[in-house]
Amino acid sequence: MATLELKNVHAEVAEEGEKILNGVDLEVASGEIHALMGPNGSGKSTTSKIIAGHPAYEVTEGEVLLHLDDDDFGDVDEIPDDARTWDLLDLEPNERAALGVFLAFQYPAEIEGVTMTNFLRTALNAKIEEREELLFGEDDDDEEEEEAGYDTSPMEGDYDEGEVGVAEFQQLLKEKMELLDMDEKFAQRYLNAGFSGGEKKQNEVLQAAILEPAIAVLDEIDSGLDIDRLQDVANGVNALRDEQGTGVLQITHYQRILDYIEPDTVHIMLDGEIVKEGGPELAEELEDKGYDWVRDQVYNAA
Ligand code: ADP
Ligand code: MG
Numbered sequence: 018m019a020t021l022e023l024k025n026v027h028a029e030v031a032e033e034g035e036k037i038l039n040g041v042d043l044e045v046a047s048g049e050i051h052a053l054m055g056p057n058g059s060g061k062s063t064t065s066k067i068i069a070g071h072p073a074y075e076v077t078e079g080e081v082l083l084h085l086d087d088d089d090f091g092d093v094d095e096i097p098d099d100a101r102t103w104d105l106l107d108l109e110p111n112e113r114a115a116l117g118v119f120l121a122f123q124y125p126a127e128i129e130g131v132t133m134t135n136f137l138r139t140a141l142n143a144k145i146e147e148r149e150e151l152l153f154g155e156d157d158d159d160e161e162e163e164e165a166g167y168d169t170s171p172m173e174g175d176y177d178e179g180e181v182g183v184a185e186f187q188q189l190l191k192e193k194m195e196l197l198d199m200d201e202k203f204a205q206r207y208l209n210a211g212f213s214g215g216e217k218k219q220n221e222v223l224q225a226a227i228l229e230p231a232i233a234v235l236d237e238i239d240s241g242l243d244i245d246r247l248q249d250v251a252n253g254v255n256a257l258r259d260e261q262g263t264g265v266l267q268i269t270h271y272q273r274i275l276d277y278i279e280p281d282t283v284h285i286m287l288d289g290e291i292v293k294e295g296g297p298e299l300a301e302e303l304e305d306k307g308y309d310w311v312r313d314q315v316y317n318a319a
């Protein structure tokens with residue numbers, strides 16, 4: 018079981034020094050769903066970007082740790098002892114992703130001729146290679162082959178050990194799309210070519226299904242969706258947890274999506290701090306009473 022642990026995280030905008038997070042404590046483990054809720058501007062997206070390693074923000078105090086276990090990667094038997102706990106703040110964004118912390122990547126602008134399928138397979142193989150390096154050190158095979166004068170370029174049919182080939186990937190993609198109840202044609206479409214808002218959100222869930230992260234951070238995946246699409250996306254998130262044991266940090270302003278995704282814990286953020294926590298009933302109470310109720314409670318009690 019993996020755990021993502023934020024300990025007393027303080028953060029500011031890297032260049033301006035404006036303080037945004039004021040001591041955030043949060044723990045998300047595999048198989049759990051946590052809702053991070055709060056009014057606009059409270060620091061939810063900044064929290065997700067800190068986890069991902071966005072260069073616009075600087076952590077001035079506190080820690081962001083990832084704890085890994087042998088059962089966190091289906092294709093890795095045993096994690097070396099010195100690779101079980103990671104200080105994410107020391108790692109590049111792609112390294113964090115390789116260790117199983119997922120944040121949806123923005124697709125580059127539409128690229129003619131690159132299908133979703135190809136893009137996702139490339140992303141998966143890049144992740145696997147990076148992860149091997151982080152967990153087990155440099156890829157010795159390649160180096161030895163290079164020294165011996167072999168061609169190590171990733172041509173079709175000449176895959177590195179552990180790399181997912183075209184046919185194998187087609188099968189994986191098919192299974193994941195069935196799991197998410199997605200139309201198979203979707204995968205044949207070109208990157209970013211006219212995806213609707215709802216399709217982009219479903220894409221985000223598909224990325225997470227393919228990459229099988231230990232922990233997925235989903236920021237406002239419910240925004241702007243009609244009710245049918247909201248249900249599809251919510252079913253997808255539930256499947257990530259139920260079928261592949263992903264831990265989910267679901268960031269949302271509104272309670273609405275929590276009608277379909279039952280969180281284990283609800284955290285409420287206000288002015289860069291988590292000020293209140295509870296079970297799913299807290300989200301319902303929030304729906305009735307609004308964020309001003311939380312604000313009153315927190316500031317009048319102080
Ligand atoms: P939320 O996602 O909860 O709506 P954000 O994390 O996006 O909140 O923003 C929290 C606060 O930090 C807001 O006041 C926002 O204006 C400010 N902020 C976030 N990112 C930046 C930035 N790059 N530069 C300046 N201010 C920022
Ligand atoms: Mg604190």
Ligand code: MG
Nearest residue numbers: 061062063237
């Ligand atoms: Mg936000």
